[in-house]
Amino acid sequence: QRASTINLNAGPSPLPDAALLTAAASLLSYPQTPGMGIAEISHRSAAFDQVVLDANKDLRTLLEIPDNYRVLWMQGGGLTQFAATVLNLAAWYRIKHQLAPQDDVEGWYAVTGSWSKKAAEEGARMSISARKVFDGKKHGAAGKFTGIASVDQWDVPQLEENARKPAFVYFCDNETVDGIEFGGPGSAAAFPFEAFDPEVPIVADMSSNFLSRPVDVSKYGIIYAGAQKNLGPSGVTLVIVREDLIVDLDAAVQYGGARVPAMLSYKNMADSNSMYNTPPTFAIYVCSLVLRSLLVSPPLPLPSPTARPLAPLSDFADQKSSLVYAEIDASSGFYVGTADAATRSRMNVTFRLPNGGEELEKKFVKEASEKGIKGVNGHRSVGGIRTSIYNAVTLEHVKTLVAFMRDFQERNQ
Numbered sequence: 277q278r279a280s281t282i283n284l285n286a287g288p289s290p291l292p293d294a295a296l297l298t299a300a301a302s303l304l305s306y307p308q309t310p311g312m313g314i315a316e317i318s319h320r321s322a323a324f325d326q327v328v329l330d331a332n333k334d335l336r337t338l339l340e341i342p343d344n345y346r347v348l349w350m351q352g353g354g355l356t357q358f359a360a361t362v363l364n365l366a367a368w369y370r371i372k373h374q375l376a377p378q379d380d381v382e383g384w385y386a387v388t389g390s391w392s393k394k395a396a397e398e399g400a401r402m403s404i405s406a407r408k409v410f411d412g413k414k415h416g417a418a419g420k421f422t423g424i425a426s427v428d429q430w431d432v433p434q435l436e437e438n439a440r441k442p443a444f445v446y447f448c449d450n451e452t453v454d455g456i457e458f459g460g461p462g463s464a465a466a467f468p469f470e471a472f473d474p475e476v477p478i479v480a481d482m483s484s485n486f487l488s489r490p491v492d493v494s495k496y497g498i499i500y501a502g503a504q505k506n507l508g509p510s511g512v513t514l515v516i517v518r519e520d521l522i523v524d525l526d527a528a529v530q531y532g533g534a535r536v537p538a539m540l541s542y543k544n545m546a547d548s549n550s551m552y553n554t555p556p557t558f559a560i561y562v563c564s565l566v567l568r569s570l571l572v573s574p575p576l577p578l579p580s581p582t583a584r585p586l587a588p589l590s591d592f593a594d595q596k597s598s599l600v601y602a603e604i605d606a607s608s609g610f611y612v613g614t615a616d617a618a619t620r621s622r623m624n625v626t627f628r629l630p631n632g633g634e635e636l637e638k639k640f641v642k643e644a645s646e647k648g649i650k651g652v653n654g655h656r657s658v659g660g661i662r663t664s665i666y667n668a669v670t671l672e673h674v675k676t677l678v679a680f681m682r683d684f685q686e687r688n689q
């Protein structure tokens with residue numbers, strides 16, 4: 277039954293069968309601890325230590341993470357990182373510049389969709405000044421998020437020589453709700469690093485396109501991702517942070533820093549190898565299996581022996597998403613994508629059925645579900661259709677989706 281169900285949910289979303297089969301068996305009895313399941317052993321045991329070591333190693337290999345970056349397994353999802361990134365970087369900045377308590381700290385946000393908008397709002401709640409250097413709602417028609425302008429149209433302040441820089445620049449690499457991605461298929465629109473002072477750490481929310489393409493980690497201060505799309509089950513959030521940005525948050529208090537809950541401190545997490553408290557052991561274990569499966573059996577072969585480890589996943593994402601986009605573009609307006617072609621997402625393909633409005637969209641979702649294609653309704657805040665095609669969605673699944681789209685159009689136009 278699983279084989280014939282096409283799961284296009286936006287997250288949590290499908291995971292590789294091989295990883296899940298191993299995880300299921302390990303719940304009853306983990307081979308390294310016979311008679312005890314993986315969810316039943318101590319996080320301080322040698323067996324679980326090895327799980328984290330293996331996961332870190334495989335992640336470092338896949339993402340080519342430089343040695344001066346730490347990998348942290350945290351809790352609280354992407355939303356908690358909206359605050360944690362700000363609190364940790366504000367502390368780093370206050371210490372670095374020995375600020376007075378009344379001095380303000382600025383964070384700059386590129387707002388390209390619903391999640392970065394929410395992150396900027398959370399940043400402002402963390403007593404920093406959150407400045408939007410791009411606001412996609414002003415760029416898009418009818419006040420909607422539709423794409424990303426080229427950086428010369430952004431509102432990046434030109435700083436005087438001695439002016440204080442922002443503590444960070446923040447963006448969301450793939451907007452899950454709006455289907456907008458930096459550097460989408462055929463696009464030159466990767467994040468414009470060159471427009472910002474190289475001393476200012478860049479923070480990226482990669483929750484929904486993590487492990488879908490190679491990343492030059494060295495360009496970032498912090499990368500984070502909620503696990504529940506390409507990496508594993510919900511309950512764990514991966515944070516990759518440059519070592520020099522990790523500071524003792526209490527040491528920032530004399531410079532006006534806030535008292536921060538111990539669980540949000542990157543230093544506490546780094547010093548304890550992500551075991552400051554009881555981590556979500558089972559979720560981390562499943563992530564370790566997913567990482568291993570991506571390493572040993574990628575969905576496509578490495579394009580060349582020297583290709584970067586995530587190149588096959590990038591090709592795979594391009595291949596699958598372009599099939600759906602081609603169907604949309606060839607539909608003579610029956611299907612209309614919500615995002616500009618240059619920045620549309622390879623993970624979350626969002627579109628509308630303008631001829632029949634919401635009624636027709638409801639019919640589309642219902643009939644898709646009857647055919648075993650699940651989870652294609654748009655996010656509740658924007659409506660429409662969203663087909664999420666993460667790593668564990670196969671090419672066959674996408675072909676079935678496209679055939680359904682064509683058939684549905686023929687019957688309803």
Ligand code: PMP
Pocket residue numbers: 287352353354355356391448450451452453481482483484502
């Ligand atoms: N950022 C992005 C890009 C997301 O897609 C999501 C959730 N889907 C979040 C942040 C929020 O993550 P969480 O639900 O784990 O808090």
